[in-house]
Amino acid sequence: MPRSNAIGSEHARFVTLARAVREAIGQDHRYAHTLGVARLAARLARRHDEDPARARLAGMLHDLARLYSSERLLAECAARAMAIDAFEARHPIVLHARLGAELARERFGVIDDGVLQAIARHTVAAPDMTRLDTIVYLADALEPGRTYAERETFEALAFVDLDAAMVAVLRSSLDYLAKRDLEAAPQTLAALSTLELRRSRRSA
Numbered sequence: 001m002p003r004s005n006a007i008g009s010e011h012a013r014f015v016t017l018a019r020a021v022r023e024a025i026g027q028d029h030r031y032a033h034t035l036g037v038a039r040l041a042a043r044l045a046r047r048h049d050e051d052p053a054r055a056r057l058a059g060m061l062h063d064l065a066r067l068y069s070s071e072r073l074l075a076e077c078a079a080r081a082m083a084i085d086a087f088e089a090r091h092p093i094v095l096h097a098r099l100g101a102e103l104a105r106e107r108f109g110v111i112d113d114g115v116l117q118a119i120a121r122h123t124v125a126a127p128d129m130t131r132l133d134t135i136v137y138l139a140d141a142l143e144p145g146r147t148y149a150e151r152e153t154f155e156a157l158a159f160v161d162l163d164a165a166m167v168a169v170l171r172s173s174l175d176y177l178a179k180r181d182l183e184a185a186p187q188t189l190a191a192l193s194t195l196e197l198r199r200s201r202r203s204a
């Protein structure tokens with residue numbers, strides 16, 4: 001197939017995906033966030049030698065279950081026999097990430113485990129994130145529709161050093177939770193301490 005046709009059909013596939021995602025999400029604000037995440041994830045992937053198409057796909061599908069109520073999240077996870085840990089039981093909202101990965105597989109036919117894992121980890125992170133996981137996590141936290149003081153600085157840092165940006169974003173969100181006396185997920189704390197340990201070993 002000539003290159004222009006290949007690009008044309010890729011674009012047509014993206015337009016079809018975007019329409020289906022918009023319909024599945026059903027809210028303009030959340031859809032605009034989704035597009036922002038997909039675009040930033042693709043740019044970060046290009047910069048850090050990851051596949052921009054996989055990053056963009058994970059970005060497009062990361063928040064499919066974000067607007068579900070706690071009851072619906074718990075019920076849909078139970079219907080799929082997904083294990084729910086103590087933190088998730090106390091804060092069902094975080095389940096939208098793992099359930100979102102299931103919906104990406106069931107409804108959008110995604111079979112790429114790396115993409116599904118990046119979706120599943122975009123909210124509480126994990127101690128052993130792949131580069132794709134990190135890119136999607138950062139794109140979610142840093143897309144231009146987010147409005148907080150450090151966003152632009154963190155975004156610039158993400159184009160230079162993914163791990164450094166991850167440390168900065170994790171510290172900032174843990175700070176935010178601590179100031180409001182809110183509980184942090186054990187996976188988020190583990191993600192930060194693993195990264196800090198790795199970085200201190202590197203600089204030793």
Ligand SMILES: [Fe+2]
Pocket residue numbers: 062063066096097122123140
């Ligand atoms: Fe989310």
Ligand SMILES: [Fe+2]
Pocket residue numbers: 033037062063140
């Ligand atoms: Fe999101």
